[in-house]
Amino acid sequence: MSDVFPGGVPEFAPWAGPEPETGGPPCLAAEAAALDAADPLRDRREAFVVDAPGDPEGVVYLDGNSLGALPRGVAGRLAAVVEEEWGRLRIRSWTESGWWTAPERVGDRVGRLLGAAPGQVVAGDSTSVNVFKAVVGAVRLARAAAPGRDEVLVDAATFPTDGYIAASAARLTGCTVRAVPATDVAEAAGPRTAVALVNHVDYRTGRLHDLPGITGALHAAGARTVWDLCHSAGALPVGLDASGADFAVACTYKYLNGGPGAPACLYVRRELQPRFDSPLPGWNSHADPFGMDPAYTPADGAVRGRVGTPEILSLLALDAALDVWDGVDLGVVRAKSLDLTDFFLRCVERYVPAGRTECVTPLPHEERGSQVSLRCAGAGDVMAELVRRGVVGDFRRPDVLRFGFAPLYTSFADTERAARVLGEVVTSGPVR
């Protein structure tokens, strides 16, 4: 039972006319078509399984910031991995099909999209597990230089798992955790700070934080940084190497389209690798993993971030999914992302009656990720109705509608339709 529509979600009349009932100037469909025609990334959409923008039965998918759409190349590649590599070659595939080195190979492909030179990123394990490696590793590094550092700063608005894991890492290393708004982290860092764990883009509001600036301030305070790139990887240029970031964790199933629960990636800055002391020293990170040595000797390089045997099917699906990025310039992606979110905000202004939604995503480009979050009364039911009408975003409690714009496959026509249907829903529905 809905708490917004006490009698159950009502039936809405289908949208029939070319103009929104909110009135106002002509709709923006023609402008969307012109923007799509001029889009340098428009051909990339064909690499994905998504409905045609003009298809009235089709779905507008604006939830690629939660689960990216399926790249067309994945199914065939995964079938070959299963039938040929696992089915026929079996154990030989660890060497002959390159399974053993896939975490580093895939890591380097993701690394290019994060502004990281090869040899610093490894794929495997979940975001949460990688946050644990990074926070404990960062605390140990900071303490090696200054043993008194016993504080872990955490972005107060973080996606919760980072906070839970940071608290566990702090407990196990004898630190305390202090939650601080991301915008205040730079100022909050002091002589006791070992590390700050910050989200590059806030998952709820879409706010983009100043990665180089905060990193520089943390370094000036003698502390380390762990960046959560879940909502920026594949959405905008991250520039890890250029920023001096120490550690970073990236999700690959959002804008990188790696598939449900695709393995996360861990970045450890090259000069820190020899001192990276992982709390999860599994055999895959051993210098001689098949030596079966009872004593642990860590491998050099990004491999040190590995733990146990990687989930190869998920990992190689990600590998195949990354093909859509070949030859793509993140600068072009960023430009389209900002054009999409700007255009969406204009469409919302045009189609949605004033006061029905409030944008919580910052308007300045330098503070905006690749999503638009709108506060809206009855957001849960509004999103359910949007989904019923073929516009898929998501809902974050208590009252946020989240629309993610994946520049490789989201069109301006999708964007216009989403705002138009949103206007229709909030106008016709008994939303409080």
Place this chain on the structure above:
Amino acid sequence: MSDVFPGGVPEFAPWAGPEPETGGPPCLAAEAAALDAADPLRDRREAFVVDAPGDPEGVVYLDGNSLGALPRGVAGRLAAVVEEEWGRLRIRSWTESGWWTAPERVGDRVGRLLGAAPGQVVAGDSTSVNVFKAVVGAVRLARAAAPGRDEVLVDAATFPTDGYIAASAARLTGCTVRAVPATDVAEAAGPRTAVALVNHVDYRTGRLHDLPGITGALHAAGARTVWDLCHSAGALPVGLDASGADFAVACTYKYLNGGPGAPACLYVRRELQPRFDSPLPGWNSHADPFGMDPAYTPADGAVRGRVGTPEILSLLALDAALDVWDGVDLGVVRAKSLDLTDFFLRCVERYVPAGRTECVTPLPHEERGSQVSLRCAGAGDVMAELVRRGVVGDFRRPDVLRFGFAPLYTSFADTERAARVLGEVVTSGPVR
């Protein structure tokens, strides 16, 4: 360059005759055929992609203890997951396709094969990561009862990753690690022992340890047990609930045929679950994961063992792979396993000249897993030649040939051929 064949691995003459050149009584092929005809599990082989036993071009696969063969149902199911669940339903699949609850659902399916009632096993993460959760969890439990317990006992012959991870868990919880042969763990446990981490079946020798007996002795000493079931899960009845084991970790890509790097499983005994304090409290283990609460409240039950978003493609491949176990009685599996290894040992005795190999797997049934390990001079090169001749086992340094017998698809004809080819290789090759 080989260190056994300094001039390179020589060409071996192909095996031509029906009788091994070692002479002796007639070969055991006819007996193998009779044993296969009487095998109650013989129809299960058809559920796997394996070559026909009589096919001279076919491969005898005795490495299912490293990577299980491909069940035929996996490819179709995985294609549907990719194309329909990810490709079409996308984010809706978390609820509509049951992705969100898959770790517990798959865990329960594995649990049945481990003698665990539903609600105690969860699938996800690697064996190493699960060993970490279990060892830290066990230390915390033991200390809650007796704060002075600061010792972690580790099976001295353990697969190395367990030792590395136990050392990390000990370091983070202020414990020390003591390596003890598995057979001595029961006696070694004392008032300072928090937990013992023991392999149910030794990966190298195939020795089966006394899970109920060691568990009982540990409990009598006030300590907890973590069992590594990697080489027993799917090979023999484990009887977790009946034994009183506290924690266990099982690999699913060996005898359970879940695919390369398939997610491991964590068992936490039901009565311990409310006190299980995981060191990896990711959002998937939260009581209300979509509440986005900054404070961590652990879920009840097996879910508490989860961490981050599960790698769904690998997890659902495992789910499909488990279909081959429907209706299978582990007692029948165990009986066939022992018949296979007994028969292999007889074949080795018949075909391999005395003194060329030495069996390091215990002969008493109650001490034998589902593999046979033979020490052999030049084992690395012998295995390479066996593989070239279509018999796939594996090699563990420094001198062990490992042959795994997966009762669902290994035939007695396979077994006879493997020993026969082994006899041929060690007879004709210049093995020192």
